[in-house]
Amino acid sequence: MMIKLDAIRECLEGVVPGIMATAAPDGTPNVAYLSQIQFVDGDHVALSYQFFNKTRQNILSNPRAMLTVTNPATAAQYRLTLEFLRTETSGPLFESMKAKLAGIASHTGMSGIFKLLGADVFRVVHIHQVPGASLPPPPKQRNLMASLRHSSERLSACQDLDRLLNETLACLDELFGIRHTMVLMIDAPGERLYTVASRGYEASGIGSEIPLGKGVIGVAAREKTPIRIGHMNAEYAYSRAIRENAQHSGWADALETEIPLPGLPESRSQMAVPIVFAQKLLGVLYVESPQDLRFTYDDEDALVTLALQLGLAIHLLQSAAEACEEAPMPDMSGPPAFGAPLVIRHFAENDSVFLGDDYLIKGVAGSIFWTLFRDFVDKKRSEFTNRELRLDTRIRLPDVSDNLEARLILLSRRLVERNAGIRLEKTGRGRFRLSVGRPVVLVDEAG
Known part of the structure; x- marks a missing residue:
């Protein structure tokens, strides 16, 4: 045979x-x-x-x-x-x-x-x-096909991107036994990826960035091919890949705008799998382990298949959201805000936003945040839709198919982590509310 x-x-x-x-x-x-x-x-x-x-x-x-x-x-x-x-x-x-x-x-x-x-x-x-004695193969630790099947069933039940991302990482943990995972989405105009979900780390690293072509994650994204390494590797370590050389103007020069990428201090096995749909890069699914040679060719096959399903699901959810978005609810007056005012600073050069002296976000997500608060202060608005954000020329989304929902999830999770009394609350399909629990003062540093 x-x-x-x-x-x-x-x-x-x-x-x-x-x-x-x-x-x-x-x-x-x-x-x-x-x-x-x-x-x-x-x-x-x-x-x-x-x-x-x-x-x-x-x-x-x-x-x-x-x-x-x-x-x-x-x-x-x-x-x-x-x-x-x-x-x-x-x-x-x-x-x-x-x-x-x-x-x-x-x-x-x-x-x-x-x-x-x-x-x-x-x-x-x-x-x-070659003729000769050999040992019987050891029993497999898990059935990857069964894990993939159950993961597919769970992912297919997800009706929004937030749950889809969380469920993907939960499946990798519970069904594949992979404890340290993250999903990064592509920011094509900036030629970088930003972390939108992670699991298994002390700090989430939500909003951290990595340039295309840098490290395991960046190379997998640039080449749209899985990259798998079985031993700790200094050349592809995070420390060589996280920071982008960016210039900030004015007051932002003195402030830290880098969110540390989550990761194991002694990562001995790494695998980055591109998330694609119709040959278009959407992001990267990344897993790692403190164990040498943790990921095999079979693991690679399984995660490539899972990432393909993830890419299809992201595309379908985005298409469904654009087709079925609901009109905004009438703005309702919430309880009056109390406490010390929160100074929100915006730097137009890269749309970085600071809550007081605390860095929040930059790029398209920063532009979204600043636009929402301009309308909140100037027009007394708190109810918004994804559709109007896509059409808002102040935000300058890269293209019509840009995954706006992923940027809103990123922004929402960063706000929760900063615990500054600001929330984005989903109120319907393609609809959300800006909840502000304290007075705010807007400072446009470029103005």
């Missing part, structure tokens, strides 16, 4: 190094250990090209090779007959292998030596199991 490549993917995780055999044109053999083998699809693997060594010279002149891989749990060995096709030096496959190799290098103390030059793609011509 023919062995299929996807049935032996655990042999490609790098726990036991692969052994590569090539031959020079004159027949002289060469054997070398490999740093990384990447499963591409059912017929192809990619091998890391790091040095112009004898193996590299041989495959360029003689494209046939033999590769021996070992199952780390059973010690079963397989011999793959390969044919070299091409070398990729950019794109999703290259970036995925580059990130994984950086983790291997960090784990083995070879960070200054292991640098990926290219991903050598080979066609798998034949797979042969």
Whole structure:
């Protein structure tokens, strides 16, 4: 019975190094250990090209090779007959292998030596199991297909984005056993992602940002491909990716506007999966663990599938909200506000907002917040709809399909965390109320 490549993917995780055999044109053999083998699809693997060594010279002149891989749990060995096709030096496959190799290098103390030059793609011509004793496979810790099925059922019952995000992270915790998770949404004009939901961290990090192309999350977003790393990796750590170089004017210069990204101090396994719909990037689903090699190819398959469903659900909820939004309720006079006035400061350059000296938010969410409070103070309004915000030229939403609801959820959660007596309260489909429990003073620092 023919062995299929996807049935032996655990042999490609790098726990036991692969052994590569090539031959020079004159027949002289060469054997070398490999740093990384990447499963591409059912017929192809990619091998890391790091040095112009004898193996590299041989495959360029003689494209046939033999590769021996070992199952780390059973010690079963397989011999793959390969044919070299091409070398990729950019794109999703290259970036995925580059990130994984950086983790291997960090784990083995070879960070200054292991640098990926290219991903050598080979066609798998034949797979042969090497005769010999092997151990029975260990029982699986959980059935990922069952976890995916139950997660799909729970997500399909969600009728708004807030619940969908919470339920997604709850499913990862309860059904997949993944404790540390977050969802980030794309802010395309700013070329960054912002955290809109997290679970398992001491601080939520809601509103924290990461630029496209930076770290595991940013690379997965830019390339729209899953990135999975099995060892702690300094090159892709948060500290190298969180801060964007942004210029603030006036009073904002002296104030901190960075919200720390949540994360484990000793993250040893990481995986970032893009959330897409119709090839459009919506965000990233990110998971991590303090355990080495926590996430396998099977985990990657399951989370990619879950992220695809999440992307579809986000799109459908957004479309339904736009089609069925209700008219605003008449503004009702609430109880009079008491207490010391809250000074709300706005900086037009990047729409950053401060509650007193406390940073709240910036960007589109900051513009939304400032617009709501201008109407609250100038027009005595407290009832609003998503539809009117989309059409409000003061906010300057990037495009019609921008996920406004995600920005409102971000803003609402930040207000709850700041505990400043301000709330956004959902009052219907596509409708909400601005609840203000104390007097406010608006200061436009650009004015």
